[in-house]
Amino acid sequence: xxxxxxxxxxxxxxxxxxxxxxxxxxxxxxxxxxxxxxxxxxxxxxxxxxxxxxxxxxxxxxxxxxxxxxxxxxxxxxxxxxxxxxxxxxxxxxxxxxxxxxxxxxxxxxxxxxxxxxxxxxxxxxxxxxxxxxxxxxxxxxxxxxxxxxxxxxxxxxxxxxxxxxxxxxxxxxxxxxxxxxxxxxxxxxxxxxxxxxxxxxxxxxxxxxxxxxxxxxx
Numbered sequence: 677x678x679x680x681x682x683x684x685x686x687x688x689x690x691x692x693x694x695x696x697x698x699x700x701x702x703x704x705x706x707x708x709x710x711x712x713x714x715x716x717x718x719x720x721x722x723x724x725x726x727x728x729x730x731x732x733x734x735x736x737x738x739x740x741x742x743x744x745x746x747x748x749x750x751x752x753x754x755x756x757x758x759x760x761x762x763x764x765x766x767x768x769x770x771x772x773x774x775x776x777x778x779x780x781x782x783x784x785x786x787x788x789x790x791x792x793x794x795x796x797x798x799x800x801x802x803x804x805x806x807x808x809x810x811x812x813x814x815x816x817x818x819x820x821x822x823x824x825x826x827x828x829x830x831x832x833x834x835x836x837x838x839x840x841x842x843x844x845x846x847x848x849x850x851x852x853x854x855x856x857x858x859x860x861x862x863x864x865x866x867x868x869x870x871x872x873x874x875x876x877x878x879x880x881x882x883x884x885x886x887x888x889x890x891x892x893x894x895x
Contacts, residue, residue: 710841712739713833723844723852725751727764730863734768734838734877737825744821745771746785761859765867773817779821819887822879823874826894835877838864 677689680780689697694716698709710717711755715738722729727747735743750767751758774793778785781796793810800806839845840855841877848854868875874884885893 681749696880710739710843712840713737713837715739716846717741717841720748721844721852722840723848723854725758726761726863727751727767729840729855729860730764730768730867731772733840733860734867736828742775742779742785743775744768745775747771749790754775758823759853761863765863765870768867769870772821773814776817777813780816798817815887816832819889822884822887822889823891825873825877825880825890826879826884826891830894833877835864835868835875838877 679685680691681687683691689700693711693714694709695706695711695714698705712732715735717732717739719741720859722732725748728741728751731741731747732739732787733743737743741748745768747767749781750771773856775785777793778798781800783796797806797809840860845855845857845860865875866878868877871879872886873879878895
């Protein structure tokens with residue numbers, strides 16, 4: 677840790693993160709780098725909760741378990757469905773919008789999520805004079821996420837970057853089946869469609885306008 681902080685010895689290599697380190701090492705190393713968009717995946721093995729993999733893979737800042745919504749409580753409520761694909765894109769989008777609003781209010785997921793968006797609207801009404809309800813907050817979360825995605829699009833992020841590490845995508849264990857490229861592609865297609873993005877994960881201009889965003893030159 678000290679060598680990374682001071683960029684000494686092996687720390688020179690590791691200080692840039694696992695993606696860059698693997699790239700410099702070459703050979704088979706990139707296949708062992710557990711990251712999305714250069715950020716190491718955090719907290720959990722998404723092979724045990726399929727929706728969580730979508731959170732990691734589509735996160736605007738990379739492999740963060742919060743970036744596209746903290747969905748583990750939803751998946752834990754029905755343990756037998758953790759390995760299923762059905763409705764996972766819908767669950768991720770819902771929690772993604774919640775997460776965007778909670779982060780903007782500087783609130784902890786674990787304290788406010790059980791209360792829901794209606795309660796948050798009530799809190800904001802008392803503290804700030806906010807006159808909207810849960811629906812307006814959900815749309816606010818949608819605008820924040822699409823704005824971040826449009827920024828990433830402008831910087832060159834595409835569907836090719838919305839992918840899980842090779843070992844999670846292709847390798848499984850006796851208890852944790854892999855995603856498989858075909859299943860992952862179908863999950864991405866579903867998520868993009870309900871998010872108002874095209875097949876490459878690029879926000880559609882008419883959808884951005886429909887949620888109140890007028891963004892130019894992001895493609």
